[in-house]
Amino acid sequence: MNSSNVSGQAYGFLAITPIKPGEQDALRATIEGLGATRPLRRVKRTHMARLVIVEDFNHKPHYKQRREEHLAIPMLCFSSNFDGELDSYLDDLGAQLAGEIPEIWGRCIGGPQDAKGLKAYLKHNQIDCGFFYAAYGQATVAKVKASLDQRERLMAFATRAQGMEPEELQEAFVKEFPS
Amino acid sequence: MSTAPSAGPITATGTPSERNIDGQAIAITVFSTVKWWGRAFLPVLFNVTKRTPKLTTTIVQLSFIHFARWSLVTKIPYNGAPQPKQRLRYPHMYFESNFNGGWEEYIDAFSHILTSGMAAFWGSSYGFPKALPVGPFKAYIKENEIANSHYYSAYPEATITMVKAALDLDDKLAPLRRSAKGMQPDAFARAYEKMLTDAQRSL
Numbered sequence: 276m277n278s279s280n281v282s283g284q285a286y287g288f289l290a291i292t293p294i295k296p297g298e299q300d301a302l303r304a305t306i307e308g309l310g311a312t313r314p315l316r317r318v319k320r321t322h323m324a325r326l327v328i329v330e331d332f333n334h335k336p337h338y339k340q341r342r343e344e345h346l347a348i349p350m351l352c353f354s355s356n357f358d359g360e361l362d363s364y365l366d367d368l369g370a371q372l373a374g375e376i377p378e379i380w381g382r383c384i385g386g387p388q389d390a391k392g393l394k395a396y397l398k399h400n401q402i403d404c405g406f407f408y409a410a411y412g413q414a415t416v417a418k419v420k421a422s423l424d425q426r427e428r429l430m431a432f433a434t435r436a437q438g439m440e441p442e443e444l445q446e447a448f449v450k451e452f453p454s
Numbered sequence: 455m456s457t458a459p460s461a462g463p464i465t466a467t468g469t470p471s472e473r474n475i476d477g478q479a480i481a482i483t484v485f486s487t488v489k490w491w492g493r494a495f496l497p498v499l500f501n502v503t504k505r506t507p508k509l510t511t512t513i514v515q516l517s518f519i520h521f522a523r524w525s526l527v528t529k530i531p532y533n534g535a536p537q538p539k540q541r542l543r544y545p546h547m548y549f550e551s552n553f554n555g556g557w558e559e560y561i562d563a564f565s566h567i568l569t570s571g572m573a574a575f576w577g578s579s580y581g582f583p584k585a586l587p588v589g590p591f592k593a594y595i596k597e598n599e600i601a602n603s604h605y606y607s608a609y610p611e612a613t614i615t616m617v618k619a620a621l622d623l624d625d626k627l628a629p630l631r632r633s634a635k636g637m638q639p640d641a642f643a644r645a646y647e648k649m650l651t652d653a654q655r656s657l
Contacts, residue, residue: 306604321608322521322608323606326602329485346530408521429657445637
C-alpha cells in the first residue's frame with residue numbers, strides 16, 4: 276500500500292479511465308443524473324467522492340508553455356475519500372454499484388460491465404496521491420455520523436433537562452444516552 | 455483542462471455550479487500543467503509536507519477543508535485499443551478539495567493566508583500568477599477548474615467545524631455514558647454539569 280494515499284485511517288483514491296469514443300455524452304448524462312439517486316450512499320465507507328469528465332488539458336497563450344499538450348482521449352476521473360483499506364472498499368463499491376457499473380465504467384475503454392472486474396480495473400488506472408490531507412482522518416463515516424447525531428441529541432437534551440432533579444436527570448440521561 | 459460549456463464550474467455570479475455542491479460540502483477540482491522541474495520538485499515537496507505536520511498547521515486552523523489532495527500525473531494508464539498510447543510531455547497536477555463555506559472565501563483564504571504554500575504547490579505550474587494579488591489567482595483557478603458531473607458527501611449537512619465539534623463532544627461524553635447508570639443521582643448531576651461546561655465549545 277502506498278502510504279501517500281493514507282491519512283489516519285482515511286484513504287484517498289483516484290482513478291483516471293479513458294472514455295470510449297462516442298460514449299462521452301451518454302456517460303455525462305448518466306453521472307449528472309446520479310444526484311437524484313445518490314448511489315454512493317450505499318457504499319457506507321465513503322466520506323466524499325466525485326466523478327469528473329476531463330476533455331483536454333488547458334492552455335492559454337499567456338501561460339508561455341513552450342508546446343501545447345492535448346489529452347489523446349477524454350477521461351473519467353473517479354475520486355473517493357473513504358475508510359480503511361483499498362481492496363475491500365473497491366469490492367464493496369462493485370457490489371453496491373452493480374447496477375450503475377455498465378452505465379459508468381462500462382462506457383470506458385477496457386471497463387467492466389458488472390461488479391466482477393471493477394476492482395482490478397480501477398486499481399490498474401489508479402493515480403497515487405502526492406499529498407493527501409484529511410482533517411479528521413482518524414474518524415470513520417459511521418463515527419462521524421453517530422457523533423453528529425449525538426451532538427444534536429445532546430443539545431436538545433440539555434435544553435429539555437433544565438430544572439430536572441438529579442434522579443430524574445439521571446434517568447432521562449441514561450435513557451437518551453445508553454452506555 | 456477544459457470542460458463542456460454546459461458544465462462550467464463557475465457560474466456568471468461567481469458561485470460554483472450545483473454539481474460541485476452537496477449540502478454544505480463544496481468540491482473543487484483543478485488540473486494544471488507542470489514545468490519540467492516540477493517532476494522532481496513536487497514529490498520532494500509532498501514528502502516534506504507529509505513528514506512535517508507543522509507545515510499543515512494553518513490548514514488545520516482554517517478549519518474549512520474536510521479532505522484535500524495533490525497528485526502528480528506523469529503517465530496515463532493504458533487499457534488497450536482503441537485508447538491511443540500517450541506519453542505525456544509534461545507532468546500534470548491534479549488538485550481536489552472538499553470544503554465548506556463559499557468558493558470566493560475559500561480562494562481568498564488560500565491566497566492571503568497560505569500564500570507561501572500556494573507558491574510552493576503551484577509555483578511549478580504553467581500560468582500560475584502568484585497567490586497575491588488574489589484577482590489573477592482566482593482567474594487562474596477558474597481557468598483550470600473542472601466541473602464535477604457528480605459530487606457526494608456522506609454528511610452533507612455538516613460543516614467541518616460541526617464534525618470536529620461532534621467528535622470532540624463524543625470524547626467528553628463517552629466517560630459519562632459509561633458510568634452514568636452506576637452513579638448516585640447527586641454525583642451524576644455534578645458530573646453532568648461538569649461535562650456540559652467542558653463541552654461548551656463543542657455544542
